[in-house]
């Protein structure tokens with residue numbers, strides 16, 4: 001045993017023999033007070049454990065409090081039923097297996113879908129409000145305080161033929177939203193943080209997890225820093241890592257998801273991958289480190305009414321689908337090259353709709369009286385866009401889109417005059433890969449065995465998404481498996 005200050009600038013585990021004294025102690029120590037951490041803390045405390053939360057910043061919330069607030073739930077939640085939507089866990093699982101792949105963990109998807117109704121009820125019992133109103137328009141988020149929306153392309157090609165469409169984006173009620181700053185995510189976090197207060201769970205703010213303390217194979221505590229000074233924290237039963245993604249760790253992004261380099265979005269700077277690296281240093285297994293959520297900075301009402309083409313003037317995705325799916329397709333498959341083309345009538349119709357993202361309604365870069373002129377102005381190869389529009393219009397005359405399956409309600413021949421938006425490079429996103437955990441949120445060693453005393457949830461883990469994404473999957477699996485982590489850690493199993 002020694003009383004000299006341990007090194008804080010390495011991710012290597014700290015042997016317990018080098019910890020001179022413990023500054024703080026609890027049964028379950030939760031690192032990170034965002035969505036996964038808050039749920040872990042509540043469940044661990046309710047299971048009878050003495051819980052302590054360590055949070056790097058000066059307040060609760062993390063990315064979750066800034067989020068749009070979609071929680072992906074279904075299988076027949078009371079909100080779905082009240083609004084007249086049929087859904088079953090099996091139907092939800094069929095959709096998620098198709099939408100979140102390739103390579104999904106089917107056992108995890110089945111587990112999540114089976115527990116989804118109970119999870120909704122748990123959130124409601126904690127005070128999270130969901131208003132019984134459905135928002136059925138294309139959009140990134142409901143513009144008002146509606147509680148339910150399609151948030152993953154369930155009602156668009158190709159999924160509408162794979163599973164019965166059901167909206168599953170459950171959004172906590174919050175009036176006067178301001179996207180990215182004050183939205184549904186705040187009203188998800190606030191009642192949960194209030195629950196933490198009611199349960200008397202202590203929180204150490206400005207306290208940053210730095211290293212894991214180990215006794216042999218077992219994690220028995222953490223080394224943190226506060227205002228530059230080391231703080232040692234003993235965890236009798238377990239540590240829950242809930243520190244978020246690696247979206248803001250440049251080196252990790254360059255290494256694992258290079259297409260996302262330089263374009264982090266929908267994350268916070270504290271998402272620096274620390275939870276992943278600390279567990280890696282103990283031999284933890286990783287999964288789907290190349291997976292990424294990607295937003296396309298476009299207006300969904302305009303997109304649905306127009307055609308989205310790549311750098312060769314070709315369409316590549318049904319424009320009435322989930323905009324995050326368009327983002328992934330653009331960044332990951334089209335070299336981040338995208339143009340949106342629509343006619344004046346459709347543009348005017350789109351601009352007359354209500355939106356939650358007015359900042360995506362900027363003026364078109366090009367306008368032209370005819371298609372050949374537009375194609376030339378955009379610098380596209382001659383006849384590329386013209387051929388695309390000829391095919392589109394030919395089928396649109398009959399209200400169909402056999403090429404990509406856009407629904408008839410959004411299909412109409414493109415007329416003139418025309419407008420085009422330059423969406424090249426208009427994407428950003430966050431990482432979805434991370435620690436491999438079992439369904440009880442135990443962090444798995446590369447051998448496949450759990451690492452004793454170490455649990456994790458949220459975006460430092462690989463959750464539901466293996467590649468594809470739906471809005472609500474992060475707050476969904478973060479809260480769901482955060483609860484599991486809290487319960488398993490409290491049981492010390």
Ligand SMILES: Cc1cc2nc3c(=O)[nH]c(=O)nc-3n(C[C@H](O)[C@H](O)[C@H](O)COP(=O)(O)OP(=O)(O)OC[C@H]3O[C@@H](n4cnc5c(N)ncnc54)[C@H](O)[C@@H]3O)c2cc1C
Nearest residue numbers: 032034036056062063064068069070209458459472474475
């Ligand atoms: C604008 C925006 C909109 C979004 N919309 C949605 C949406 O509608 N639906 C959805 O599912 N997802 C959405 N997301 C993504 C979602 O918010 C995150 O992926 C999710 O919050 C991740 O949960 P988490 O618990 O892993 O991380 P967080 O909720 O960010 O919590 C992590 C916490 O850990 C803390 N922390 C980090 N490092 C340390 C450390 N070393 N020591 C101690 N504490 C530390 C952080 O400060 C933070 O408080 C959105 C995000 C943003 C920013």
